Structure formats: structure tokens, C-alpha cells
């Protein structure tokens with residue numbers, strides 16, 4: 026779209042992308058006003074009336090049973106996960122819905138990653154290869170163990186970490202591969218598994234944004250050695266703050282549990298003070314968060330399907346607009362989790378640069394971000 030050709034109608038046709046991106050996350054789109062109904066033809070950034078006149082309704086969406094379950098926890102005074110109540114119930118449900126043998130709930134995605142890396146005994150001298158295009162917690166969990174984060178660049182078409190560049194970045198000190206399913210769309214897991222097997226390296230999936238996404242016949246987070254999830258409030262499944270690790274490895278599951286529970290294994294009585302010799306801390310999920318998750322899981326499959334339908338629909342429509350390039354999905358993708366709707370703006374073809382495009386959407390009250398900042402230790406840059 027050329028700058029001198031910015032009409033209200035074609036601007037909104039183009040910029041509807043992020044509004045519908047919000048829709049993917051479960052927002053209702055009914056408050057978005059069709060361009061035909063607008064009183065003028067001027068984008069809000071140029072002084073017109075904002076497109077979302079009624080605002081966009083919020084995420085998360087209550088499933089109905091949250092209050093009952095929270096009161097049950099409150100009134101029975103089973104507030105700590107070691108009392109085996111709602112957190113244990115959620116762990117069972119989440120493991121089953123993902124086809125994993127074990128689920129260990131924690132108090133955040135960050136602590137899920139930290140405890141998984143602790144259980145895999147990452148430490149000084151170890152190199153962990155991960156993506157530079159991620160939320161900074163992926164890097165922080167490596168640094169928490171005084172290991173060295175090594176970034177392998179992303180595939181620009183998909184925004185996902187490039188497995189060929191990962192392979193090339195391996196050295197004799199590489200101890201772990203940590204692909205991130207950024208935006209909730211799958212990294213190329215066939216190739217990551219092949220590299221992991223060939224080099225005898227564990228592969229931990231940062232699936233913090235990837236709830237119920239699928240690669241071939243497996244859910245994301247269940248393909249590698251372990252997968253880590255976040256239930257922070259913006260996520261597709263949330264309880265405010267929380268996390269979980271999925272794994273099929275019995276020994277690793279027990280070790281991760283002990284790491285997040287001050288060295289104490291599952292099923293100990295309150296008077297049994299025997300410990301595993303692991304690098305441990307207390308990162309337990311509280312029962313109140315477990316109660317909210319038990320209620321929230323009721324809707325997650327329905328929303329996962331809705332996002333997939335909407336995401337594919339958007340991909341089809343937006344790829345028809347010159348200068349908007351939706352993120353590529355690899356052929357092994359059965360379902361993206363569509364936590365974020367990701368795309369590139371090609372300035373020359375579209376006629377606006379990325380920052381102007383984003384500011385124009387924000388002026389219409391449509392959620393939009395230019396993406397994650399650099400994860401190095403310099404001053405904050407984009």
C-alpha cells in the first residue's frame with residue numbers, strides 16, 4: 026500500500042491484522058467496527074476516530090468454576106501444594122491432555138526452565154544453545170546456573186531458531202539444546218531431535234507460549250527431553266503466574282520435582298526430611314493457582330481450535346496484501362498455539378515502516394508490538 030493511497034477502508038483492511046491477532050487470543054471481535062460503518066475515512070493516527078470504539082474485551086476468560094474451586098481451597102485450608110489437592114489434580118489433567126507421562130507444576134515458566142536445567146545439571150563451562158528472538162527469561166534461566174547462553178540465529182521466514190545454525194554453533198562444551206516455540210508456533214523439531222540424538226545432547230523445549238500446539242502427532246513440550254510452560258496471565262492457559270514441566274522420563278521428573286521443592290521428592294510425609302542431592306529451591310505452585318488452572322483447562326482445547334482456524338484464515342487473507350508476510354509454518358506443524366500472530370512488514374512494498382505501522386494500529390486501539398528486544402547485556406534496544 027502506498028502512502029498516498031491510504032484510505033480508511035484499505036488501511037483497515039491491512040491493519041486489521043493485529044486486531045484479529047488479539048481475536049486469536051480469545052478476545053471478542055464483536056467490538057471491532059467494520060470499516061463501512063465508520064464515520065470518516067481517516068486513520069486514528071491521522072486524527073480519525075479509533076476503530077475499536079467499544080474497546081477490546083479482556084483476556085483471560087473465566088470458564089465458570091474458578092470461584093467455587095478457589096473457595097474450596099480457601100475453606101479446606103489446603104493452601105500448599107504439598108497437601109496434594111488442586112495442583113496435583115491439574116498436573117494429572119495437563120499431563121493427560123498433552124499425552125505426557127509426568128507434569129510438574131511450578132510457580133512460573135521461568136522457574137520451570139530453571140528447575141529443568143538444574144535437574145539436567147547445567148553449570149559453569151556448559152554451553153546452552155538457544156534463540157536470540159525470545160522473551161529474556163529463556164536466557165536468564167541459563168545464566169541462573171552460570172552456564173553460557175549461545176544464540177543460534179532465527180530463520181527469518183518463521184522467526185523460529187534455525188536448526189542448521191544450531192548444529193553449526195555446537196562445540197565440545199555444548200551441553201543442551203533449548204529451542205523456543207516462539208509465538209506458540211513450532212520450531213523444526215524433527216531436525217532438533219536429529220541433532221540431539223546425533224550429538225547425544227538433551228533437547229528442552231521452551232514451550233512457554235505453545236500450549237496445545239502440535240508437531241506431527243505430538244503436542245509441543247512433549248517431543249524433546251522435557252518441555253516448559255508458562256501460565257502467566259497473558260498466556261493461552263493462565264492462572265496469573267505459574268508454570269509446568271512435561272516429561273516422559275521418570276528419573277528426570279523426580280529430579281525436577283525435588284529441585285523445585287527444596288530437594289524433597291514427591292510423596293514424602295511432612296515429617297520425612299530426607300533429601301535428593303540436587304541444586305534446589307522452593308518454586309512450588311500455590312493451591313489457589315492450581316484451582317484456577319483446574320477451572321481454566323475446561324476451555325483450552327476449544328480455544329486452541331478457534332485460534333488455529335482464525336490463524337489460518339488470517340494467513341490466507343493477509344498474504345494477499347503486498348508487503349505483509351505472515352510467519353511461515355513448517356510442514357511438520359499440525360497446529361500452532363497462535364499465542365502471538367507474527368508477521369513481517371516489507372517497508373518498500375507496503376509503504377509504511379514497522380514502527381509507523383504499529384503506532385497506527387495502537388492509535389486504533391488494536392494491540393500490537395514491534396517484537397522482542399535484544400537479549401544481550403547492553404542497554405535496552407529494539
Ligand SMILES: Cc1ncc(COP(=O)(O)O)c(C=O)c1O
Nearest residue numbers: 133134135160162163233255257
Ligand atoms: C518464550 C518464553 N520463555 C519463558 C517465559 C517465562 O515465563 P514466566 O513469565 O511465566 O516466568 C516466557 C513468558 O513470557 C516466554 O514467553
